[in-house]
Amino acid sequence: MLWDKIKGQRGAVNYLRQSIKKERVVSSYLFHGPEGVGKTLTASVFARALNCRIAPGDGCGSCPDCRDIERGSHPDVLFQAPSSKSRLIVVQQIRQLQKMVYLQARRDNWKVFVIKEADRMNINAQNAFLKTLEEPPEKTILILVTHQPELLLPTIRSRCQSVSFSPWPFEMMKPFLMEKLGRGEAECYMLHCISGGSPGRALRLSRERILEIRRQLIGPILEGRFLSAAEVISRVKSWLDYLTERSRSLSDELARNRADWGDALDPAQRKEWEERDDAEVAAKERAELEMIFELIFSWIRDLFIYHEVGLEAHLINQDLAERIKAEESNRSVAQLHRMMEWVEKSRRLAVKASARTTRQLIFENMLIQLGYWRPNS
Ligand SMILES: [Zn+2]
Numbered sequence: 001m002l003w004d005k006i007k008g009q010r011g012a013v014n015y016l017r018q019s020i021k022k023e024r025v026v027s028s029y030l031f032h033g034p035e036g037v038g039k040t041l042t043a044s045v046f047a048r049a050l051n052c053r054i055a056p057g058d059g060c061g062s063c064p065d066c067r068d069i070e071r072g073s074h075p076d077v078l079f080q081a082p083s084s085k086s087r088l089i090v091v092q093q094i095r096q097l098q099k100m101v102y103l104q105a106r107r108d109n110w111k112v113f114v115i116k117e118a119d120r121m122n123i124n125a126q127n128a129f130l131k132t133l134e135e136p137p138e139k140t141i142l143i144l145v146t147h148q149p150e151l152l153l154p155t156i157r158s159r160c161q162s163v164s165f166s167p168w169p170f171e172m173m174k175p176f177l178m179e180k181l182g183r184g185e186a187e188c189y190m191l192h193c194i195s196g197g198s199p200g201r202a203l204r205l206s207r208e209r210i211l212e213i214r215r216q217l218i219g220p221i222l223e224g225r226f227l228s229a230a231e232v233i234s235r236v237k238s239w240l241d242y243l244t245e246r247s248r249s250l251s252d253e254l255a256r257n258r259a260d261w262g263d264a265l266d267p268a269q270r271k272e273w274e275e276r277d278d279a280e281v282a283a284k285e286r287a288e289l290e291m292i293f294e295l296i297f298s299w300i301r302d303l304f305i306y307h308e309v310g311l312e313a314h315l316i317n318q319d320l321a322e323r324i325k326a327e328e329s330n331r332s333v334a335q336l337h338r339m340m341e342w343v344e345k346s347r348r349l350a351v352k353a354s355a356r357t358t359r360q361l362i363f364e365n366m367l368i369q370l371g372y373w374r375p376n377s
Pocket of ligand 1: 054062063066
């Protein structure tokens, strides 16, 4: 049965299967949940289950309808994604889709339109799309797929049946990551925690070398030793350089994409695109900054957990258990609490501050407050 291909989403699968069985299929759905947990696959299986004539409600996987939907070549089932250049879904794409929505089905069956990364619809596209949501034709289903539903207009969200997808538990993530990445169990566990149970995000973080970055960026902290003043400064410089480099490379890439379009855009379109790109760079930089704090948090949380429970099994940074044990014994619970508070306070300040020098002071102060710097050390 095709539904079995979807791992770890029993709630969503049961709901959709039952809605076919009980003939309670509605015209628009919002599939939301972490990246890479099977939302698009579920949309594809749902479309096959609806249109399969051999195993109605389940999908046989081998009839022409099932095969065409899987290959993306079915005339009545369309997957729409952001354009590869602008990474946006623009109003022209939505207009094109609308034409197809109102066409007669080519084969006598359900028409299904899946909008992947629906949050990438710009505001005009969302407004245009709203009209289709309000007056959908018979036997037509619109499925919006996103891991950031909050970026959609509330009027869009409220018109869709919400179907939520869950993070994967570690038992599922472990064999998947070990096979895909060839990393050990402890490293896979770290990736599981830091990705919030999203296999797609875990793969991406691993590709972005998050485990190596963790060593580089918070290396001396992990060594559990005191830093000299010069080391504090150079440590903070490496964090800031990392942030600057990441946003510069994204910003350059986006600018190249815009340049490829040359004069094909009118000034208003170009301005909107530039603003969207700037917002994306700023969001990315914030996410990178949060990631640095996330890594520091995971470290202090582990010191805390080990202090309280004394079991390695509960640590996020299991691959660094030895260092955690060594450092934990030097800290009291009150100290660990204060460390948590300092990191949280610094995080809030650093996210608000955009100037490099301000962030530098915040980071330096945090390291001192965390007790990683002592005069004359
Ligand atoms: Zn079939």
